[in-house]
Structures are given as structure tokens and as C-alpha cells.
Amino acid sequence: MNRRTALKSTALGLGALLLTGCGAADMTQQASPYANAAGAKTVTLSVQSWVGAQADVAVAKLILERELGYRVDTVQVDEVPAWDALSQGRVDMIMEDWGHPEQEARYVKDKKTIVPAGEVGVIGHIGWWVPKYFADKHPDVTDWRNLNKYADQFKTPESGGKGQLLDGSPSYVTNDKALVNNLKLNYQVVFSGSEAAQITQIQRFAKEKKPFLTYWYKPQWLFEQVPMVEVKLPKYSEECAAKAPEDIDCEYPTTPLAKYMNANFAKKGGKAAQFLKNFKWDAEQQNAVSLMIADQKLSPDEAARKWVAANENVWRAWLPK
Amino acid sequence: MSAVTTTSAPPKPRTQEPSWRDRLTRRPALLKLGALLVIAAVAVPVLHSRWASGTWPAPLTVDLTEPLGKVSDWIIDNRDGHPLFLYFFGHISNAVVLSVRGVYLVLLALGWAGTTALAALVAWRAAGVKLAAGTVVALAACGLLGMWVPTMQTLALMAVAVAASVILGAFLGLAAGLSDRTFRILRPVLDTMQVLPAFAYLLPVVLIFGIGVPAAVLATVVYAAPPMARLTALGLREADKGVLEAVESLGATARQRLFTARLPLARKQLLLGLNQTIMMALSMAVIASVIGAAGLGDRVYQALASVDVGQALAAGLPIVLMAIVLDRVTAAAGSGDREQGRSWLPAALGVLAVAAVAVATRLAGSLLWPEAWSIEIAPTVNKAVGWMTDHLYSGVPVIGGTADWAGHFTSFVLDPIRSGLTALPWYAVLLLVAALAWLIGTWKSALTAALAMAAIGVLGVWKPSMDTLSQVVAAVAVTLLIGFAIGIAASRSSRLERVLRPVLDVMQTMPQFVYLIPVVALFGVGRAPAAAAAVVYALPAVVRITTQGLQQVSPAALESARSLGATSGQQLRQVQLPLARPSLLLAVNQGVVLVLAVVIIGGLVGGGALGYDVVFGLAQGDLATGLKAGAAIVCLGLMLDRVTQPSRAARKEDA
Structure with a gap:
């Protein structure tokens, strides 16, 4: 009986080998299993x-x-x-x-x-934006130099006493932490963790007509629902873009x-x-x-x-x- | 994780068990604290003079960013050329793709009617007519929701993942069941794997396999195999000694003993293992969509991206239905009520019927669920959610809106806990953790917990870990408060319990991603919504364990209390709660584990800390950041489990 099981298992092993093929399997060339169904x-x-x-x-x-x-x-x-x-x-x-x-x-x-x-x-264009209803009342908010004046109004429980700069999904390109640091802004970057969360929060703020400052980008459909005005950051330049990520102090390129x-x-x-x-x-x-x-x-x-x-x-x- | 308690029997009250009480209340506790005090008295001055800082001292960290980054680069550069990938991982990946594709094609070939008939047949043979009908209804609902194809994709992926988990788990369990040494080595590993958040498993597989179905399946297998292994080992070890001796005396060989006595005796445990494996795999199905699992999970994930709660719910409901049906069917099969009627005739007739149905649909030419038979629930749901969030967000008279609550919760609960934890000297945190773990468990668990915390420090992620920890502590407190209250109410009113049961089932199996968006709409972006989602997710387990624990308090004890004239409140405080203490402790442990899992996912809604780092690592392909955070989550999970885990004796062996 032992002989037979031994034989059987060798045969099984060989079969398995044949099935997988002894050759190489390039896993970088595999399509989705659901494709071509x-x-x-x-x-x-x-x-x-x-x-x-x-x-x-x-x-x-x-x-x-x-x-x-x-x-x-x-x-x-x-x-x-x-x-x-x-x-x-x-x-x-x-x-x-x-x-x-x-x-x-x-x-x-x-x-x-x-x-x-x-x-x-x-x-595509990335930047900082405030809602139009807020910019209409406080036109000078659209210059970054005046942002600190309004930090108090942008405060939330999450921003710990500073103004809140709402950031988006972790997958997006962002220099916001460096910008806040290098421009000496009294703001805290709050990462919403996903675009969905960020949009929901912006819509919520807009419904309440509350002020907010957010990282956002164009073209984006949300502008049709919540009109926003861009905050001007220091001009973009090649030298600035070439700096180390933590030293960047100018706006995003288009x-x-x-x-x-x-x-x-x-x-x-x-x-x-x-x-x-x-x-x-x-x-x-x-x-x-x-x-x-x-x-x-x-x-x-x-x-x-x-x-x-x-x-x-x-x-x-x-x-x- | 939802699986952990769905079907497990509640811990039975132990009437003859003074030990945990003794250990907790009499001298040993003082002794332990004394020992810790001595350690502290010796170590603290030294540590404080060398590294006096609140957070973990920088000289004691090891920076892994560079080596990890290099590993990740090496893998990307060599994935299409190095023999390790060509001859090993490549074949694994191939095998996964082929088997998922195979199952998927079979399901498609059976057509919707054939698949439904087959599922009904299996449910009927395993669990009876009632559940077969339930299966048909559930599958029809998947079709009606317009989710037939994604459901089939998820089913195919699940089938392969569950099969692999069961084989792997049974193999490990067999080894641990037959050899004491293997058992001793595997036991703590498996115990720990079960309490870890699913999110932590994603990065390592992505690192090797890249985004896609193979990575998703393998992450699911790693996550779902431990319960099978655990329960197989326990089943084999708990087999009736008398029966085994009898079989041995009949001269059976070791193998005959295994197959004719030990495995059949362990049948119940094996099926429970299968049940838990399926539930764990299903809860992973959605989370794995972050790394390319496709199917229903991907639909939920895509709906999340466009802030479409209704659509997310439409894709989430099939998962809930599948989970409930699979849970009931495997549980019924395991309970062994249906030993009778094992004749082959009905089964054969059933197979014929399935074949006939499959051929008929094929001839009718509608293999996929007919599009005309579907209902759109998304607009209605979105309207309802919109109305709810509009009216509750702020300005509700007297109690204030949910936004205000979230604000207060953040400023008055989360912030103080967080600043407290970060301000506490690091050695004090270690000692505190050790003291908690030792008081409730053994010196081994205390050491494990302290070492886990130290590992977090060494990894250099002390601060975000304290942030995550503060969220866990706050959310657990809320969960326990609400959970115990509901649990006590439900244990006293069977009507309330009946009403609650389906609600809890749904809450427990609903993919967490579905309620992330409504939670943001209600509580804004930040740590508060993460905590809220965690409470929603952990509540069912706590309520259920509390209710069952209280109900199973020995009626005799209650009766005698009543005869002594105790009021209902006195009965509760002085008899029921003390006697149900082991279950309440188990509820705390479960609550902590489940809360941690969701607080991590809260990184997607502004929870920040470790969860955000994992998401960031996945999204930016920055595996160094992600893996460090993942490791810290593992350590945190380990620590939290040890700190809340009563010594083994008080813990039920049923997962």
C-alpha cells in the first residue's frame, strides 16, 4: 500500500509540474482574469x-x-x-x-x-481656492499675503487653533505643507484622505455658507455647484520648481x-x-x-x-x- | 473581522471558576504592580536622564525608509526578469489568475438561472429548504440591483480565495493539531493574525505582485486562513479521548485514526472554521478593491469616488446578502441537525435539475441577468441620505447638529486624549501598557504588549501611532457605553432583541466603505467621522456578546436573588453583571479589535495618523511609508489585544 501511495504522489507531483509548466512565467504580462470573457x-x-x-x-x-x-x-x-x-x-x-x-x-x-x-x-491647474460668497465679502483674501488675517475664520476642530487648509486624496500632487511653512502661514493642512471626503466637506460648507480654504484643481465639475475664487500664490518659476520638495514656495505649474x-x-x-x-x-x-x-x-x-x-x-x- | 463573532457561541458562564477573580482582586495583582514598580524605580531614572522626551527618543529609532525604498525599486526593476519572479511568484500569480478565470467562466456559462439553481441545491443539501429559498431570494436581489456580473466576479474571486485559505488553513491546523510543538509555535501567531486590521495586509502583497487580482486573492488568503487553521487544530486536539483510545485499542494505524476518528469528531469545528474563513474573506473582498480586486468591492470603491452613496449601497447590499446566506448555510451545516437523509437520489435529481435549468437559459439566450429586471435604488437612497444630512448637520434645536457634536467630540475628547498620550513620557506609556496587560493577563502578555509598543518607537512612528491610539481609545469608550446599554436592554426584552438581530447582522456585514461618505456628510472631515464609523462597525459585536453573556447567567442565581427580594436594578448590578464579567471582557476585547480596524480605514475620511500613511503609501507607491505604518498597525493591534485579553482560561476557545 505504501508503494502505491508513493507512486501516486510522484505521479501527482509530476502532473502538477507539467500543468504549471517548468518554464518561466512572466507575471508582468498577465491580463485580468475577467478580461475577454x-x-x-x-x-x-x-x-x-x-x-x-x-x-x-x-x-x-x-x-x-x-x-x-x-x-x-x-x-x-x-x-x-x-x-x-x-x-x-x-x-x-x-x-x-x-x-x-x-x-x-x-x-x-x-x-x-x-x-x-x-x-x-x-x-490642468492646481491651486488654493476660497468660496465665491466669502471672496465677495472679503476681496483681499485672494492674495496669499492676507491669508493670515483670515486664519481665525478658517478654523475647525481639526486644525487645532490655526486656520484649516483642506487637502485632498493622498494620491494627488501637493506641496501644501511646504507652502504653509515657507510662506509662514498660520494654517494647518488637514488631509481629507480621499477626494470623496473632500467634496462632501466642501458641499457641506457651501450649504452653510461657511468660509473655507481648500486645495483644489481645474477643470473640476464642483465649480459649477460651488463657485470658488483662486487665492494667488507667489508666481511660478523654473528655479522655484527645481527646489527640494520641502523648500518650494511658489504656486503650482499648469x-x-x-x-x-x-x-x-x-x-x-x-x-x-x-x-x-x-x-x-x-x-x-x-x-x-x-x-x-x-x-x-x-x-x-x-x-x-x-x-x-x-x-x-x-x-x-x-x-x- | 465581522466574522469574529457572527456565529461564535458566546462564552458560557463559568460557574466553577474562581481563578480569574482571585487573580484580579487578591494579592497577585498587588504583587504584579509591585514588581512593575521596582522595574520602574530602577529603569526610569536611567532612561529619563539619557532620553528625556515625551515622544520616543530619536537615537533609539532605526530609519527603514531608505532600505525599504531600495527593496521596492529592486522589485519593480526585476519583476519581469529575475528568476525568483519568473519561476516562483510568476507561477503563483498565474495559478491565481487561471483559477479565478476558470470559476468565473463556469459561473457565466451556467447563466443566472443555472447559478441560482446550483446555489439553491447546495444550500438545500447542506442546510435545508428554508435556507435554499433564502439563497434564491438573495441571488435574485443581486440581479435586481443590477449587480449580477460584479457579483459573479466577486464570487469567483471568493471561491478561489476561500478554497486556498481552507487548504492552507487545514494543512497548518493538521500540523498544529498533531504536534504539540507546532501548536505552541503557531498558536500565538494565529491568534495575533486574527486581530490585525485587514488594511495592514495589503502593502506587502502589492509590493511583490503589483496591483491586481493575484494580489487581492493572496491578501485575502493571508487574512482568511488563520481561523481555519486555529479551529482545525483545536478540533483535532479536543477530540474525545475515550473514543480515540477505543479506536487505538482496535489496532488502527495513525492514519486510520486520523481519518476515521479524529477528523470526523472535529467536523463541527472544521465547519465553524470554514464559516469564519468565508466571512473573513468576504469582509476582505471590499477592502481588497483598493488593490485591484474588481467585482462588487470595486463598484463600492468607484461609487465612493463620485460621492454616490446610493450606488455604493447597491453594490454593498449583495455583499451583505452573500455574507448572511453563506453564514447561515455553513452554520446550519455545522450544527449537524441535518444528519438524516444522506441518500444520493435527491442530490442526483438536483444536479440534473440544475443542468436542465442551465441548458434552458442557454437556449433562451439570456445568460446574464436580463437588464429589464432591475430596480434603481440609488436615486431614492441618495435623496434619503441627502435629506438626513441636511436636517441633522446643524441647527437641530436643543441637542445641536451632528457637526456640533463632532466639533465637541474632537475638542473635548479626542484632542485631550491625544495630547495626553503624546505628552506622556514614552517609558511611562510602556509601563502603563505593561501594567494593564499584566493585571488582566500573564507576564507574557505584558511583555508582548510592551515590546510591541517599543517596536513602534523603534520604527520611528511614535507620534502618528499615539494619534491613532487616541482615536481608538475614544471610539472604544463610546462603543462600550452605547453597546453595553443596548446589550442590557436587549437582554431584558426579547422583543427588542428580535428587532435588533437583523439590524446588527446588516451593520456587521455591510462593507465599511459604504458608510464612510454619509459619515463625512454628517460629521465633516476629520477624526470624528473616523471614530463614528468605527463605533457603527464595532457596536453589533459588543451588543451581541453583552446580550448573550447576560442572558446566559445561570437562572438559579437570578432566581435566588429574586427570592431574596432584589429589585431588577439590583439583580442586574449585583448578579448579572458580575457573573457575565467574562463575556463583558470579551466584548471589550472584540470592540477594541474592530474599532482599530475601522479607525485605520478612517484615514480615507481625514482620520490622519497611521491609516492615512497606509493609504498614502498605496496611492503614491511609497511603500516605505506604507509598510512602516502597516507594521505599526500590527504592533498596535497586538498591544491592544494583549491589554484587553483576559488570561487564556477566561477566553473561550471559539475564536
Whole structure:
């Protein structure tokens, strides 16, 4: 009996070896297990957590599916991990990137696993903002030099006696702690931990007509709901941007938002890759879709359907000839 | 974590157990404190003269940022070339992807009707007609909510993760059940793994596997395997000695003894292990969406991003339903009421029926849930939540709005505790922790707790850890206050208990992500909403354990108290509460563990501290920050468990 079990287990072991294959398994080349389930050509798009990126993805997805016959999977990943996933081919495309020079150097220049795929057509801008109802009453708040005067009014239980500067998701690019320090502002940066939490808090403040100071960015649909005025920070300059992160003392640069593609997909992606490279719209068009998603609570698919129905002349130009 | 108490039987009151009381109230306590005082008298002057500071002294920290950063860079650079990845991790990752895909394709091929029929068949054979009907209703609800495909994706992922956890857990449990030495080594490790917040497990797997399904499955396995291992080991060890001797005297070999006696005798424990593993895996399904788990968890996570509570709820409800159904089915299978009727005929007929249904739907051409049969709950829910937050946020007469409460809670509870903890000299914190752990447990747990705190200091994350600790302490206090009050009320009124039960079930299994946004809308961004979410999450376990503990106080003791003319209040204070003390302590322990888990997730709503660092590490790919915070969370969990864990004897062996 022992002989037989021994034999059996060897056979089992051999079988297992055969199954897994003795060869190498490159885990960086594995697609999602849910991909291609319907046996169609599939494109996987990375959705970033902010609504603008959701709008890009929703419209691209709809056109890919309806006009080009692809199946589109979307995965929500944070910005930096998305670069890694893109490099590994777990996603084919990042539709909206806000500038990650470190990742660009690593993956585009060194490893050559990612290639740029053109611009989104939208210019991104990060800054500090106060609500319009507050700026109307206190016009001088829009200059950073006067911020300390108002610190008292921006106080919350979380900011410990100082004014509160509301910051967003940990995945966003921010120098706010350095800025507060270097500009000698009597403010405390409070990290809301996610964009959802930040938006909810801003809406709440706006409903109560309370003053607040927040890190925010353009284009963003929330401006339609809560009009805000930007606070002017010291002018941006190349020298300032070159400083160490903790010494930065000037405003954020404006970034043309870019698209990136997995290198393999760019070569073999056929019409889908071509279409995604051509995809380009402006802030107003993107906001129209974002607003339908975030404000009117339409599902991204539905919002995209509405926009696509009304703007055929725009997206027809993106289709590969 | 929700699993920890869902089905576990409450600790039975121990009538013949003077030991914990003795240890707590008589001399040993003084002795322990005395010993600590001596240690303190010797050590404190030395420590104070060398490193006099409130927070952990800088010379005693080890900076891991650089080495960790290097490791992370090395992994990214070598992931597609190094043999370790090509020949080891690559195959693991492949196997996971293939098996998840396999299960997913089978589920899709069965179609919605086939899958439902199959699930009903399994539930019927395992747990009876009633639960089979419940299963059908639950799956239909998933379809109606428009969540059929994500539900199938989550099911596929869960099936693979649970199978792997059960195999791994059973293997470890077998080893620990048969060998005393393995048991001694594994026991503390498994105990500890069960109290750690799921969030802490995410980073290490992401570091190796990157974002995606393999990482999600492996994190789930690491999280869900310990209960299976624990209960397998306990089941094997607790087998009736008499039966084993009888089997041995019949001349059975060791293996025959294992398969014919010990394993069948441990059946109940094994099924309880399966039950807990499933529940842990389900609670991880949502959290793992942060690292790419897809399915329902991802829907919840995406809805969170667009501040859409209704949509999050629509994706969260299927998880709740799955959890409740799976819990009831495995619990019923484990209770062994259905030993009868093990004939193969009904089962075979059932399989045929499932096959027929699957073929029929395939021919009808509607494999996916028909879109016409769905209801939109999101708009209604959003309206309701909007109304609630609008009316409660501020300006409620007399009691003030929730925003005011949050403000007061932050300024008058959270802030003082935090500044107190940070101002306290670091050695005083160590001594305090050691004293608490020793008074309630053994010197070993005291040492573990103190060392865990020291490790936090060495890692250089003392300050954020104290911040997190202050949130835990405050939230636990609130949880216990409310939990004990409701628990006492429920133990005295069976009607209230019946009403509460489904509410508690839902609260316990609802993914925490779903209520993060309403909590922000009510309490604003900051530490207060994190604490509020933690209270909501930990409350059910505390209420349930308290109720059961009080109800199981021996009726004889109550009767004699009543006959002596004690009022109902006196009965409660002087008989029920003292006798239910072990359960109350267990409730505290559970409360602390659950609160910690959510306070960490509170990093997503402005809780800051360690939770934010983990989120930051994940989001920025800055694994050094994330891993350090993760390790600190582990230490904090370990310490909190030891400080609230009554010595082994008083703790029930049922997880």
C-alpha cells in the first residue's frame, strides 16, 4: 500500500509540474482574469478616482464598444500604481495623467514599457481656492499675503487653533505643507484622505455658507455647484520648481494633461490604440460629462451616451480612418 | 473581522471558576504592580536622564525608509526578469489568475438561472429548504440591483480565495493539531493574525505582485486562513479521548485514526472554521478593491469616488446578502441537525435539475441577468441620505447638529486624549501598557504588549501611532457605553432583541466603505467621522456578546436573588453583571479589535495618523511609508489585544 501511495504522489507531483509548466512565467504580462470573457477583443482602461478621468473613460468606452466593437474593462487604480499596472500590461491605457516625472523617467525612458499617447486637450491647474460668497465679502483674501488675517475664520476642530487648509486624496500632487511653512502661514493642512471626503466637506460648507480654504484643481465639475475664487500664490518659476520638495514656495505649474499607453498595446492594439491616441477634447466638453456623472448622478455610461448623442461631429474625428 | 463573532457561541458562564477573580482582586495583582514598580524605580531614572522626551527618543529609532525604498525599486526593476519572479511568484500569480478565470467562466456559462439553481441545491443539501429559498431570494436581489456580473466576479474571486485559505488553513491546523510543538509555535501567531486590521495586509502583497487580482486573492488568503487553521487544530486536539483510545485499542494505524476518528469528531469545528474563513474573506473582498480586486468591492470603491452613496449601497447590499446566506448555510451545516437523509437520489435529481435549468437559459439566450429586471435604488437612497444630512448637520434645536457634536467630540475628547498620550513620557506609556496587560493577563502578555509598543518607537512612528491610539481609545469608550446599554436592554426584552438581530447582522456585514461618505456628510472631515464609523462597525459585536453573556447567567442565581427580594436594578448590578464579567471582557476585547480596524480605514475620511500613511503609501507607491505604518498597525493591534485579553482560561476557545 505504501508503494502505491508513493507512486501516486510522484505521479501527482509530476502532473502538477507539467500543468504549471517548468518554464518561466512572466507575471508582468498577465491580463485580468475577467478580461475577454465574452470572447471579444478587450481593452482595459484605468479609471482614476476623480470624475474628470471617469468622464474620459466613459466616453472612450462607449465609442470603443459601439463604433469599434471592442469590450472595455475598467479598473480603478490610484495614479502611481496605475503607472506600474500600465507598464505590466494589466491596463492598456491611462486616459488622464497630471504629470509624474519620476514615473515617466523610469517607465518611458528607461524601461520603454510605456509610450506617450498624446494630450487629453485639457489644461490642468492646481491651486488654493476660497468660496465665491466669502471672496465677495472679503476681496483681499485672494492674495496669499492676507491669508493670515483670515486664519481665525478658517478654523475647525481639526486644525487645532490655526486656520484649516483642506487637502485632498493622498494620491494627488501637493506641496501644501511646504507652502504653509515657507510662506509662514498660520494654517494647518488637514488631509481629507480621499477626494470623496473632500467634496462632501466642501458641499457641506457651501450649504452653510461657511468660509473655507481648500486645495483644489481645474477643470473640476464642483465649480459649477460651488463657485470658488483662486487665492494667488507667489508666481511660478523654473528655479522655484527645481527646489527640494520641502523648500518650494511658489504656486503650482499648469499641466497639459497627457495620455499614456502600454508599449505593446500601442503596437498591437489596432484600431483601439489608434482611436485612443486620437481622443482629444477640451475642458468644457469634459466638464459637461463630469457634471452629469457627479451632480445629476447619472451613471458614467449614461452620461457618456447623452454626450455622444449630442456631439457626433466631435468624436467622429477621433475614429481611425 | 465581522466574522469574529457572527456565529461564535458566546462564552458560557463559568460557574466553577474562581481563578480569574482571585487573580484580579487578591494579592497577585498587588504583587504584579509591585514588581512593575521596582522595574520602574530602577529603569526610569536611567532612561529619563539619557532620553528625556515625551515622544520616543530619536537615537533609539532605526530609519527603514531608505532600505525599504531600495527593496521596492529592486522589485519593480526585476519583476519581469529575475528568476525568483519568473519561476516562483510568476507561477503563483498565474495559478491565481487561471483559477479565478476558470470559476468565473463556469459561473457565466451556467447563466443566472443555472447559478441560482446550483446555489439553491447546495444550500438545500447542506442546510435545508428554508435556507435554499433564502439563497434564491438573495441571488435574485443581486440581479435586481443590477449587480449580477460584479457579483459573479466577486464570487469567483471568493471561491478561489476561500478554497486556498481552507487548504492552507487545514494543512497548518493538521500540523498544529498533531504536534504539540507546532501548536505552541503557531498558536500565538494565529491568534495575533486574527486581530490585525485587514488594511495592514495589503502593502506587502502589492509590493511583490503589483496591483491586481493575484494580489487581492493572496491578501485575502493571508487574512482568511488563520481561523481555519486555529479551529482545525483545536478540533483535532479536543477530540474525545475515550473514543480515540477505543479506536487505538482496535489496532488502527495513525492514519486510520486520523481519518476515521479524529477528523470526523472535529467536523463541527472544521465547519465553524470554514464559516469564519468565508466571512473573513468576504469582509476582505471590499477592502481588497483598493488593490485591484474588481467585482462588487470595486463598484463600492468607484461609487465612493463620485460621492454616490446610493450606488455604493447597491453594490454593498449583495455583499451583505452573500455574507448572511453563506453564514447561515455553513452554520446550519455545522450544527449537524441535518444528519438524516444522506441518500444520493435527491442530490442526483438536483444536479440534473440544475443542468436542465442551465441548458434552458442557454437556449433562451439570456445568460446574464436580463437588464429589464432591475430596480434603481440609488436615486431614492441618495435623496434619503441627502435629506438626513441636511436636517441633522446643524441647527437641530436643543441637542445641536451632528457637526456640533463632532466639533465637541474632537475638542473635548479626542484632542485631550491625544495630547495626553503624546505628552506622556514614552517609558511611562510602556509601563502603563505593561501594567494593564499584566493585571488582566500573564507576564507574557505584558511583555508582548510592551515590546510591541517599543517596536513602534523603534520604527520611528511614535507620534502618528499615539494619534491613532487616541482615536481608538475614544471610539472604544463610546462603543462600550452605547453597546453595553443596548446589550442590557436587549437582554431584558426579547422583543427588542428580535428587532435588533437583523439590524446588527446588516451593520456587521455591510462593507465599511459604504458608510464612510454619509459619515463625512454628517460629521465633516476629520477624526470624528473616523471614530463614528468605527463605533457603527464595532457596536453589533459588543451588543451581541453583552446580550448573550447576560442572558446566559445561570437562572438559579437570578432566581435566588429574586427570592431574596432584589429589585431588577439590583439583580442586574449585583448578579448579572458580575457573573457575565467574562463575556463583558470579551466584548471589550472584540470592540477594541474592530474599532482599530475601522479607525485605520478612517484615514480615507481625514482620520490622519497611521491609516492615512497606509493609504498614502498605496496611492503614491511609497511603500516605505506604507509598510512602516502597516507594521505599526500590527504592533498596535497586538498591544491592544494583549491589554484587553483576559488570561487564556477566561477566553473561550471559539475564536
